[in-house]
Amino acid sequence: MVINNFAFIGVLLLGAIGFALAPLLVVFLVAPRKKSRSKLDTYECGVLTFGETWVRFRIQYYIFALMFVLFDIETVFLYPWAVGYAGFGVFALVEMIVFLAILFVGLLYAWLKGVLKWA
Amino acid sequence: MATVNIAMVWADALLWAQQPQIELSWNTVIRWALWLVLGFFGAFPGIVAYMVWAERKVAARFQDRIGPNRVGPLGLLQPIADAIKLITKENIVPRTADQWVHLLAPVIILVSAFLVLAVVPFGIGLTPVNLPSGLIYLVAVSSLSPLGIFLAGWSSRNKYSLLGAMRSVAQLVSYEVPQVLATVPVVLWAGSLSLNTIFDKQMEHGWFVFSPPGFLGFLILLIASIAEVNRTPFDLPEAESEIIAGFHTEYSGMRFGLFFLAEYLSVFAISCIMTAIYFGGGTLVPWSDFPAGTLGAIHSAYLPASINATFILVNLVLVAVFFAKVGFFIFLMFWVRATLPRMRVDRLMNYAWKSLVPLSIANVLVAAIWYELVLRPGVVFKVAGWDVRWFVGTLVTAPIVLLLIWLVARCNRLSEKAEVASTTAPAAAR
Numbered sequence: 309m310v311i312n313n314f315a316f317i318g319v320l321l322l323g324a325i326g327f328a329l330a331p332l333l334v335v336f337l338v339a340p341r342k343k344s345r346s347k348l349d350t351y352e353c354g355v356l357t358f359g360e361t362w363v364r365f366r367i368q369y370y371i372f373a374l375m376f377v378l379f380d381i382e383t384v385f386l387y388p389w390a391v392g393y394a395g396f397g398v399f400a401l402v403e404m405i406v407f408l409a410i411l412f413v414g415l416l417y418a419w420l421k422g423v424l425k426w427a
Numbered sequence: 428m429a430t431v432n433i434a435m436v437w438a439d440a441l442l443w444a445q446q447p448q449i450e451l452s453w454n455t456v457i458r459w460a461l462w463l464v465l466g467f468f469g470a471f472p473g474i475v476a477y478m479v480w481a482e483r484k485v486a487a488r489f490q491d492r493i494g495p496n497r498v499g500p501l502g503l504l505q506p507i508a509d510a511i512k513l514i515t516k517e518n519i520v521p522r523t524a525d526q527w528v529h530l531l532a533p534v535i536i537l538v539s540a541f542l543v544l545a546v547v548p549f550g551i552g553l554t555p556v557n558l559p560s561g562l563i564y565l566v567a568v569s570s571l572s573p574l575g576i577f578l579a580g581w582s583s584r585n586k587y588s589l590l591g592a593m594r595s596v597a598q599l600v601s602y603e604v605p606q607v608l609a610t611v612p613v614v615l616w617a618g619s620l621s622l623n624t625i626f627d628k629q630m631e632h633g634w635f636v637f638s639p640p641g642f643l644g645f646l647i648l649l650i651a652s653i654a655e656v657n658r659t660p661f662d663l664p665e666a667e668s669e670i671i672a673g674f675h676t677e678y679s680g681m682r683f684g685l686f687f688l689a690e691y692l693s694v695f696a697i698s699c700i701m702t703a704i705y706f707g708g709g710t711l712v713p714w715s716d717f718p719a720g721t722l723g724a725i726h727s728a729y730l731p732a733s734i735n736a737t738f739i740l741v742n743l744v745l746v747a748v749f750f751a752k753v754g755f756f757i758f759l760m761f762w763v764r765a766t767l768p769r770m771r772v773d774r775l776m777n778y779a780w781k782s783l784v785p786l787s788i789a790n791v792l793v794a795a796i797w798y799e800l801v802l803r804p805g806v807v808f809k810v811a812g813w814d815v816r817w818f819v820g821t822l823v824t825a826p827i828v829l830l831l832i833w834l835v836a837r838c839n840r841l842s843e844k845a846e847v848a849s850t851t852a853p854a855a856a857r
Contacts (some may be wrong), residue, residue, distance in 0.1 A: 309451045316459055316556040317545055317564075320467060324541035327468050328534040328685055331514060335681045340517050348522040350585045351676060361523075361584045369597035372776065379604040379784065386608070386791065387563060390615040393795065394803070401795050408788055415785065419842070424780045426773035 371423045375415075382411060462555045467541055475691045476506035482691075482761050489765035516680035521584060524677060528582035533678070533685035535575035540692035542568040547699045548626045550709055550745040551719060551738065552730030562620040565700065566607050569655065572693070573599040576657075576664065576674050579686075583677035591673025594772060595664030599655060601776055605783035606651035612644045612794030613704045616802055623728040626708045630716035632802055634707035637714075639821060639828040640793040645705040647787050649759075652697040654779070656690060658760055660767040663775060698756035699749075706752050709745030718744040781839050789831050797824050 350357040385407070393400055418424055449455060480495065480502065487494030495502030520529055546561040548554040558564050573596050580592020613635055614620055617628040625635075635641040654661035665673035675686050702708060708728075711717050718741050719725040725741060770778070800806065801820035808819045 311449060311451045313449050313556050313558060315449075315451075316462075317542065317558075319459060320463065320542060320545055320555075321538060323463050323468065324538040325534060327472075327541070328537040331681050331684070332518075332530070334514055335516075335518050339515055339680065342517065347519060350521050350523060350583075351671070352585065352587065353671065357586065361586050361589060362581075365589065365593065369593075369600070369776075372597055372601055372780070375780070376600045376604060380607070383566075383604075383607045383611070386611050387614060387620065390611050390791075391618060391620060393615050393798065394618045398799070401792075401799075404795070405792060408792065412785070412788065415780075419781060424777065425846075426776045 369426075371418075375418065375424075378414075379411075466555065467544065471541075471544065471692065471695065472688070475688060475695060476510070478691050478695065478757060479509070479687070480506050481757070482764075485758065485761045486765055489762075510684075513681050513684040518680050518682065521677050523584045525582040525584070528578050529677070530682070532575050532579035532582060533682050533689065535578065536572050536689040537685050537692070539568055539571035539575065540689045540696055542571075543693070543696040544699065546622050547696075547703050548622050548708055548728045549699075549749055550742045551725055551728055553742065553746065554623055554728060557621060557623045557729070560620045561622045562610055562614060562704075566603075570599075570603060572655075572689075573603075575689075579678070580674035583674075585677050587670040587672075588674050588676045590670050591664045591676070595657065595674055598657075598661065598663060598775060598779075601779035602651045602654035602661070602783075605647050605779060605787045606655055608784070608787035608791065609644045609648035609651060610704060611787075611791045612640050612797075615791070615794050616798055622703050625704050626728040629707040630710055630719060633714040634705065634710070636705040638797050638801070638817075639825040640790050640797050641705065643786065643790050643828050643832075644794070645701070647783055647790070648701060648705065649756075651779075651783060652701065653760060653763065654775075656693040656697060658690075658694065659764040660770050661775065662769060663772055694757060694760055695753070698753045698760075701756055702749060702752040709747075709749035709752075711744065711748050777839070781842070782835055785835055786831060790828075793824050793827050793831070796827070800824075 350361075386404075389396075389400060389404060483505070484494040484502070495505040498504040498508045520526060543565060545555045546558055546564060548557075576595045576599070577592045580588040580590075580595070583589075613625055616632070616635060617625040619625065619628075629635060636645045657664050663673075665675065670676075675683055678686060707713065710719070725731060725738070731738060797820050800823060801816045806816060808815050
């Protein structure tokens with residue numbers, strides 16, 4: 309039977325999940341369980357927690373996340389280019405310089421606009 | 428003419444990417460079982476346990492202490508004692524936490540750390556699984572860990588955990604870009620995403636780190652990788668002096684132990700990857716294929732047809748050298764931890780986006796120049812019969828790399844100066 313190499317990854321994935329859960333199972337079996345009310349409180353250095361935690365949170369890195377998506381997609385484009393570079397030659401180099409220059413201008417624009425600032 | 432060529436190269440690359448077929452014979456099953464039992468769930472956790480011991484010893488020496496020395500000779504049984512302690516501790520989950528997500532978050536991180544190790548070529552025929560798209564696979568599985576960290580912080584329903592998780596996602600997302608871009612030069616030179624082929628090419632051409640763009644790429648990869656595994660000076664997600672323990676504040680006992688294991692396993696994994704893609708895997712001498720080529724006439728990381736005594740000898744040397752290099756990188760990370768203080772959060776983000784990202788993008792182009800001058804088959808620069816490709820390449824690319832570093836540093840200094848001026852000037856002058 310011929311199978312895909314990725315089958316090993318699947319087996320490893322299951323194995324790793326098992327490896328992570330096994331000690332938790334042992335803990336479930338052997339560890340003591342003495343629950344008390346204050347032990348199960350949220351730990352905030354001894355002070356009772358105030359208000360709800362799952363609130364709408366100001367995401368400071370919204371722009372960074374956008375940039376990340378942009379550059380990750382760029383990488384998706386760069387990898388095949390790099391793999392095939394030997395066959396493409398100088399034409400591909402020039403093309404990639406143009407592509408990266410456009411991206412670079414974008415990064416520079418973001419920088420000068422001050423969006424790359426952690427406020 | 429050009430279009431035909433490009434179409435053919437693309438078709439070849441696509442076909443090649445789809446052919447990781449393997450015969451499911453007893454041979455394969457036994458090999459996989461051995462990898463799982465002896466490697467992934469045997470040796471690697473063992474190495475990780477003793478890495479913790481080594482880190483405590485090394486950190487103690489840096490601080491003029493002795494370190495663990497009570498449990499067993501030299502404290503060698505300390506990891507076992509720690510494991511027993513972690514397992515017998517009560518498992519405390521806050522009342523308000525999301526129970527299931529709280530349980531699954533450390534599992535996700537640990538799984539991600541294990542999966543990274545699946546494509547590393549430890550020696551000849553000693554790659555757990557050789558994927559033609561190995562590096563893309565690496566990027567994919569290593570970006571699972573921010574997810575785990577975020578879920579851990581969110582599910583705890585603790586404000587400090589949430590803050591740590593928010594910070595950590597911002598950091599991991601930012602440093603993933605230079606980390607990935609720093610591997611592109613290697614892909615370009617090897618013409619493949621498979622770590623086996625990258626290893627072969629380094630036996631042929633020498634370690635990739637010994638070239639100006641290779642060295643810069645390696646430095647960026649090293650820095651970004653340290654940031655990706657949340658170690659000092661990039662350990663803001665768990666900054667204990669500010670936010671208790673960050674995303675794992677509400678974790679105790681074995682669940683915390685899983686985070687700990689995952690962190691050290693990731694350190695081990697990225698050390699393996701840096702060794703494999705920039706430092707020539709297990710080859711001992713930078714510009715030679717010793718021991719594989721000279722001892723056994725082996726020129727490929729794939730399992731040869733016949734296994735004999737020389738093959739075993741070669742592999743012993745390769746694995747020993749591989750782990751020596753990995754040990755060096757691990758020690759380097761301990762050393763960095765003992766030396767550098769934690770970074771400030773805005774500087775951390777600036778450093779990724781304003782220094783590492785521009786440098787790593789430009790470095791891709793320098794790498795292409797290096798390929799044209801040194802690695803392209805048929806390129807020969809000869810002076811008095813000597814092949815001087817490497818020197819010509821270095822002479823051309825080293826100034827470019829230095830200029831790039833200078834340029835980026837200068838831009839950063841100017842922008843910082845402008846920022847300071849705009850915040851300290853009196854209101855009327857603004």
